[in-house]
Amino acid sequence: MNFSDDTCYSPRKVLEKKTAHCMEGAMLAAAALRFLGQKPLVMDLKAIGRDQDHVVTLFRDGNNWGAISKTNHGVLRYREPVYRSVREIAMSYFHEYYLDDGRKTLRSYSVPVDLSRFDMQNWMTSEEDLWDIPQAVDDARHFPMLTPHQIKNLRKADKIERTMAAMTEWKKRL
Numbered sequence: 001m002n003f004s005d006d007t008c009y010s011p012r013k014v015l016e017k018k019t020a021h022c023m024e025g026a027m028l029a030a031a032a033l034r035f036l037g038q039k040p041l042v043m044d045l046k047a048i049g050r051d052q053d054h055v056v057t058l059f060r061d062g063n064n065w066g067a068i069s070k071t072n073h074g075v076l077r078y079r080e081p082v083y084r085s086v087r088e089i090a091m092s093y094f095h096e097y098y099l100d101d102g103r104k105t106l107r108s109y110s111v112p113v114d115l116s117r118f119d120m121q122n123w124m125t126s127e128e129d130l131w132d133i134p135q136a137v138d139d140a141r142h143f144p145m146l147t148p149h150q151i152k153n154l155r156k157a158d159k160i161e162r163t164m165a166a167m168t169e170w171k172k173r174l
Contacts, residue, residue: 008134010126022055023134025070029057030115031124033068043067043086044110044137045093051105054093055137058086058112065089075164086112091145095157102156110140 007024011031014020020028030040041058054076056067066081067089075096083089090109097106113136115123123130146154 008129008131010123010128010130012125013127020070022070023137026055026057026068027115027123027130027133029068029070033057033059034116034124039112040115041112042115042137043090043112044140044142045090045097045106046108046110046142047097047105048107049099049103049105051097051099053138054097055134056089056093058089087143087145094145098157098162100162102158102162104154104157106145107151108142108144110137110142113137113140 007021009017009020009024009027011024011028014024014028026042030042034040038059043056043058045054045056047053054069054071056069056079059066059068059081061081063084064081065079065083065086065088067079069077069079071077076093079089079092083092087109094104094106098104115133117136118130118133121130121132123133
């Protein structure tokens with residue numbers, strides 16, 4: 001687990017260091033899927049307030065979309081390839097994306113970003129941090145997930161939902 005945003009390792013460096021945060025994990029998954037014949041696609045999920053954005057790797061199985069994600073929380077990880085569109089898969093993350101007080105924060109998702117556009121930078125094997133990639137993902141066109149009316153009427157996640165989401169795989173080192 002990498003709790004730092006001070007790195008942006010290539011997939012090769014992630015394997016060498018045995019640590020990754022969500023962007024690095026997304027790039028590793030994209031590289032692995034590329035070796036299996038998929039396009040190396042990632043998608044940004046944007047949150048509001050003090051919540052953190054999240055990056056997932058997209059893949060296709062026939063006409064359906066699935067996703068792979070690196071996170072410390074169990075509910076934001078893998079998505080089976082059963083979704084008909086990128087919007088559908090983005091929406092599958094909505095209910096599990098909230099702050100400790102229960103306020104739901106997920107607001108937009110990006111177009112899929114094809115990491116093969118960074119092949120000239122050797123994104124899969126670079127020894128250098130790859131800050132251009134998260135910048136491009138952040139700069140990609142984003143689509144709103146909710147209308148203002150929907151946002152106004154959102155209920156907070158209840159206590160049992162918040163308790164479940166508090167479970168993490170790794171304890172943060174101080």
